[in-house]
Amino acid sequence: MTQQKIILDCDPGHDDAMAILLALGHPDIDLLAITTVVGNQTLEKVTHNARAIAQFAGMKNRPIAAGCHRPLIRSIQNAAQVHGISGLDGTHLPEPTLALDNRHAVDLIIETLKSHPAKTITLVPIGGLTNIALAVRKAPEIVELVKEVVLMGGGYHIGNQSAVAEFNIRIDPEAAHIVFNEKWPLTMVGLDLTHQAKPTAQIMADIAALNTPISQFVTDSMNYYTAGYRQRNQATDYAPVNDPCAVAYVIDKTLITTQRVPINIELQGQLTCGMTVADFRHPAPQDCHTQVAVSLDNPRLWQLFINALKNLA
Numbered sequence: 001m002t003q004q005k006i007i008l009d010c011d012p013g014h015d016d017a018m019a020i021l022l023a024l025g026h027p028d029i030d031l032l033a034i035t036t037v038v039g040n041q042t043l044e045k046v047t048h049n050a051r052a053i054a055q056f057a058g059m060k061n062r063p064i065a066a067g068c069h070r071p072l073i074r075s076i077q078n079a080a081q082v083h084g085i086s087g088l089d090g091t092h093l094p095e096p097t098l099a100l101d102n103r104h105a106v107d108l109i110i111e112t113l114k115s116h117p118a119k120t121i122t123l124v125p126i127g128g129l130t131n132i133a134l135a136v137r138k139a140p141e142i143v144e145l146v147k148e149v150v151l152m153g154g155g156y157h158i159g160n161q162s163a164v165a166e167f168n169i170r171i172d173p174e175a176a177h178i179v180f181n182e183k184w185p186l187t188m189v190g191l192d193l194t195h196q197a198k199p200t201a202q203i204m205a206d207i208a209a210l211n212t213p214i215s216q217f218v219t220d221s222m223n224y225y226t227a228g229y230r231q232r233n234q235a236t237d238y239a240p241v242n243d244p245c246a247v248a249y250v251i252d253k254t255l256i257t258t259q260r261v262p263i264n265i266e267l268q269g270q271l272t273c274g275m276t277v278a279d280f281r282h283p284a285p286q287d288c289h290t291q292v293a294v295s296l297d298n299p300r301l302w303q304l305f306i307n308a309l310k311n312l313a
């Protein structure tokens with residue numbers, strides 16, 4: 001099977017870290033570059049975290065570049081209530097020595113796309129869309145070069161940052177508007193899908209049983225992430241993980257069912273700003289370039305993830 005080449009644009013973040021582990025550990029993914037963007041925490045913190053997790057997982061000879069330190073227009077909103085002051089609270093990673101690429105993330109994305117054959121690289125944004133929006137404004141020709149965009153963000157019936165808006169879209173809705181309106185094939189892996197991605201106690205036990213430094217990191221991450229989730233939701237199960245679902249879809253498209261539907265981003269609404277408005281009223285038009293992720297084979301997602309952790313051990 002040919003490897004899928006991806007660029008992962010992220011803001012680690014506990015679930016971003018798990019997405020990086022899945023991308024590095026799965027043999028079907030060729031992770032060409034990691035780029036970072038302000039989101040769950042400041043650009044400085046998420047870039048530090050990306051370097052730390054990539055080094056911890058043994059990434060070599062692949063660039064990591066920092067991108068935008070704030071959204072296009074709006075002021076910065078972080079997710080410290082979910083990911084803590086560091087962005088990875090509750091975990092213990094060694095201080096990274098991995099060098100940061102000296103290019104801006106936007107330039108690294110453009111140059112990487114231009115240095116590979118057209119339509120061989122999938123963009124996987126799992127944070128706010130600021131870097132991707134600026135890349136396509138700076139170099140509009142990348143629309144034709146990208147194989148597809150598979151992003152974690154949004155939700156067609158649900159929000160988390162507000163009643164109807166998801167965090168990654170809500171923090172930079174103008175950037176999301178740009179990205180969703182370019183004519184590249186785009187899959188929105190939103191909250192409707194990712195809320196199905198909850199590990200069971202048995203899955204968490206299977207991860208712990210790997211008994212490696214990386215499995216310990218995942219256990220610490222999930223314990224921290226789940227404690228906040230249980231408190232906020234008065235729940236007793238494990239927190240769902242968002243970002244790994246986008247990587248999993250690139251690895252195996254049979255894990256997730258999708259529906260083609262036009263999607264646009266609300267920019268004006270006092271109550272609805274950042275909503276990913278999906279129009280399900282009619283069959284999708286022939287030229288519809290967007291689709292939403294609908295249902296997940298959750299046991300297979302976790303099997304994929306555990307296998308990736310084994311490969312990294």
Ligand SMILES: [Ca+2]
Nearest residue numbers: 013016126127
């Ligand atoms: Ca993220």
